Amino acid sequence: MIIIFLIVSAVSAFIALKLPPVYESTARLLMESPQIPDALAAPTVDTAALEQLQVIEQRLMTRSNLLDIARKFNVFPAMATMTPDDIVSAMRDTTTIAKQAGREQATLLTITFDASDAQTAANVVNEYVTRILTDNTASRTSQAQDTLEFFQQEVERLSADLSTQSAKVLDFQNRNSDALPGTLNYRLTEQSNLQERLASVARQISGLKDQKQRLIEIYRATGQLDNSRAVVQSPESVQLAQLQVDLDQALAVYAPTNPKVTLLQTRIAKLQAKVGIDAARDPAPVPDTPPGTGIGVQTAPADGISSPTLDSSPMSMLDIQTTEIDSQITQLTEESNDTTKQLAALKDSIDRSSGVAVQLEALNRDYANIQAQYDSATDRLSKASTGERIAVLSKGQRIGVLDAATVPDVPARPHRQKIIAMGTALGLALGLGLVALLELLNTSVRRPIDLEHRLNITPIGTIPYSRTPGEMMRRRLAILFAFLVIAAGLPARAWVIDTYYMPIDLILAKVSTKLGL
Incomplete structure (x- = not known):
């Protein structure tokens, strides 16, 4: 029993003393909250804390990173004989990354590395931390700059589209300036005025023809002219009288501030000024020619009514009056033709207004859509610029070092005291077990009961050895x-x-x- 106890205890002590020491170095990182509240300036990079830690872990444990760190610090003594796959596998086996995140809890990242040398363990963990901080800062800055660059390009593109669409709208309005929907009411009013003017001119022409016919008939019947009709009104006077009648009719229907009434008043004022100038220039009426001066009939005028001609060399009063009437008829006919052309042009523009309105509305709708996109992109560009400044100045969410890795003073493993204690306990248990086993296997006679079992006799007495x-x-x-x-x-x-x-x-x-x- 004692021998087994001593052997097992000695072996366990030997193993505990011969096992290579394993030093463990640990660093703790904290995901810090943004220094500027999101309500004031939203960051460009908006990723959940746990997701960021997972991305950090995956980037850190890449093959290139692990090989670079292992070779930089010569982590394993037998690296010269190890393959790259063995090195990567060993680095991953000796690296422990623990994440702690939860609702209303701080987000922590704990990195631990085991090595046979205390300084190496601390160096590797510090290198891990350095790469995490550098990569996180570079990643956030790069994402913020990429976002800013994207919205800058988007604003430039939409600005060019906006200018192009604006030019299209302006060109369309210039090409269809006579049929724009904004002037439709004005053109409808103008059409109504021109139609009334055309009817008025027709009435004036008809009146002048009747007047001429009556003059000729009176002269043929009496050989004299009616002195009351000796003075022939000018076209402006006739037009002025007709406009006065139109104004009286309009005031009976419309208010004084109505555009139609205002237009008639303006035309009347202009004609009154013109008639006044003509009267000042030629105030005296033409005297009537006495009968018996040899008045004949003038040949066919423009209206088809023959006018009498003068037998003597001076022009007779009838010739003067009929000539004046023919001049007025010609002038009014030209005015009627011009008005008819204006009505045709107005009708064409009014007919085209509906189609022009549809096309212009489509162009304006496209312009409004581009404008809305441009405004949205400009707003996002402003936010992206603010987010980029936050990322560059490290004022947003970032990773901070809570506990840096230090060189451990004592190895974390193996637990030599526990190994020796377990070996001692095992030796004691094996010794006791051996004693128990020997007792079970020992068949020698040591008690009176053994004699009874062995010899089937009942001894009278027993004497010890x-x-x-x-x-x-x-x-x-x-x-x-x-x-x-x-x-x-x-x-x-x-x-x-x-x-x-x-x-x-x-x-x-x-x-x-x-x-x-």
């Missing part, structure tokens, strides 16, 4: 010899180790260090 004085002396000498050997051997071994291997105090210091004492 008694050693002879010689046996007792030999047993005592053996125990004394073993004690002397142990007592003399231990100092001798200690002297040999101290002299030829290493001083005992250094050995004890190393053992204490390995055991963590």
Whole structure:
């Protein structure tokens, strides 16, 4: 039992002392909240904290990163004989990344690395942290700059589209300026005025023809002219009288501020001024020619009514009047033709107004859509510019170092005390088990009951085994010899180790260090 206990305990102590130390270095990172509230300036990069940590982990544990870090710090002693796949696998096995995130909880990232050297473990973790911070800053800045550049290009594109569409609208309005929907009411009013004017001119022409016919008939019947009709009104006077009648009719229907009434008043004022100038220039009426001066009939005028001609060289009053009437008829006919052409042009523009309105509405709708997109892009560009400044100045959500990695003083593994304690307990258990097993397997007779079971007899009495004085002396000498050997051997071994291997105090210091004492 004692031998087994000592052997197992010694083996466990040997294993505990010979296992290579494993140093563990840890760094803790914190996902910090934005320094500028989102309500004041929304960041360009809006990614959930846990998602960011997952992306960071995947980027950190890439093959190129792990190989670069392992070769930079010569993490493994046997790297010269290891393949790249073995190095990457070993780096991933010795790296532990733990994420902590939750509702109303801080978002933490814990990075741990195990190495056989304490300085190497700290160097690797610090390199991890440096790369995480650098990559996170570069990633956020790059995303913000890409977003800003995108919206700058979008604003430039929409600005060009807006200018193009504006030019299309302007060109269309210039080409259809006579049929724009905005002037439709004015053109309808003008059409009504021209129609009334055309009817008025027709009435004036008819009246002049009747007047001429009556003059000729009176002259043929009496040989004289009616003195009351000796003065022939000018076209402007006739038109002025007709406009006065039209104005009186319009005022009976419309208000004084109506555009139609205003237009008639303006035309009347102009004609009154013109008639006044003509009257000042030629105030005297033409005297009537007395009968018997040899008045004949004038040949066919424009209206088809023959006018009498003068037999003498001076032009007679009838000739003057009929000539004046023919001149007025010609002037009014030209005015009627001009009015008819204007009505035709107005009718054409009014007929085209509906189609022009539809096309113009489509162009304006496209312009409004582009304008809305441009306004939206401009607003987003402003936000992207603010977000880019936030990212460059690191005022948004970022990763901060909560606890930096330090060089560990003692190895994290193996737990030598636990190994020795477990080995000692195992040795004791094995020793006790062996004793129990020997007891179970021992079939010698040691009790009266054993005699009954073995010989099927009932003994009258039992006498215990008694050693002879010689046996007792030999047993005592053996125990004394073993004690002397142990007592003399231990100092001798200690002297040999101290002299030829290493001083005992250094050995004890190393053992204490390995055991963590």
